[in-house]
Amino acid sequence: MLCIDEDHKTTKNIRYSKAFTVSIADVKNMEAADFFGIATGNRMPDKFEKSGCHAVKSEFVNAPVITEFPVTMECELAEIVDTENLHAVVGKIVNVSADEEIVGEDGKVCPEKINALIFDQFRSGYYAVGEKVGQAWNAGKGLMK
Ligand SMILES: Cc1cc2nc3c(=O)[nH]c(=O)nc-3n(C[C@H](O)[C@H](O)[C@H](O)COP(=O)(O)O)c2cc1C
Incomplete structure (x- = not known):
C-alpha cells in the first residue's frame, strides 16, 4: 500500500x-x-532520464523495473482508497524480482545483504538497515506464559 498524493505524477x-x-x-x-x-514528473518530463537509472518492462505487470535497485515488487493495481483521512494506492504483488547477490541459498531475500535505506521522519535522515536482531513471531514467546 502506498500513501501517495492524488496529484503526484506517479x-x-x-x-x-x-x-x-x-x-x-x-x-x-x-x-x-x-x-x-x-523531483516531480509533473514539471520535469525527463525526470527518469535525469536520475541516471535504467528500466526494463516488467514481465508480469505493465510497469517498469529499475535495474539498479536490488529488490522490486511488481504489483497490479487492486484499488485506490480515498477517504477523509486516507489516500492509498493498494496493489496486489504478483512477482518479486531480486538481484542474485542478495538472495540466499534457500531462494529467499537476505535483508542484511540489501544495505537498504530507512527514511527517518523525525530528522529526515537516511539510515542503513543493520544486522538481524531477532526472529518475528518468536522474540516475544517467553511472555506468553
Ligand atoms: C524521503 C521522501 C519520502 C516521501 N514520502 C512520500 C509519501 O509517503 N507520500 C507522498 O505522497 N509523497 C512522498 N514524498 C514526496 C514525493 O516523492 C514528491 O512529491 C515527488 O515529487 C512526487 O513525484 P511524482 O510527481 O513524479 O510522482 C516523499 C519524498 C521524499 C524525499
Missing part, C-alpha cells in the same frame, strides 16, 4: 497503467532514490 501513471512497481532503495542508489522523491 499516481496518475498508476491510474493509467493499472500497475506499479515498488523498489527497495539501497545506500548505493541513495542519490537517485532521493531525487525520485524531490
Whole structure:
C-alpha cells in the first residue's frame, strides 16, 4: 500500500497503467532514490532520464523495473482508497524480482545483504538497515506464559 498524493505524477501513471512497481532503495542508489522523491514528473518530463537509472518492462505487470535497485515488487493495481483521512494506492504483488547477490541459498531475500535505506521522519535522515536482531513471531514467546 502506498500513501501517495492524488496529484503526484506517479499516481496518475498508476491510474493509467493499472500497475506499479515498488523498489527497495539501497545506500548505493541513495542519490537517485532521493531525487525520485524531490523531483516531480509533473514539471520535469525527463525526470527518469535525469536520475541516471535504467528500466526494463516488467514481465508480469505493465510497469517498469529499475535495474539498479536490488529488490522490486511488481504489483497490479487492486484499488485506490480515498477517504477523509486516507489516500492509498493498494496493489496486489504478483512477482518479486531480486538481484542474485542478495538472495540466499534457500531462494529467499537476505535483508542484511540489501544495505537498504530507512527514511527517518523525525530528522529526515537516511539510515542503513543493520544486522538481524531477532526472529518475528518468536522474540516475544517467553511472555506468553
Ligand atoms: C524521503 C521522501 C519520502 C516521501 N514520502 C512520500 C509519501 O509517503 N507520500 C507522498 O505522497 N509523497 C512522498 N514524498 C514526496 C514525493 O516523492 C514528491 O512529491 C515527488 O515529487 C512526487 O513525484 P511524482 O510527481 O513524479 O510522482 C516523499 C519524498 C521524499 C524525499
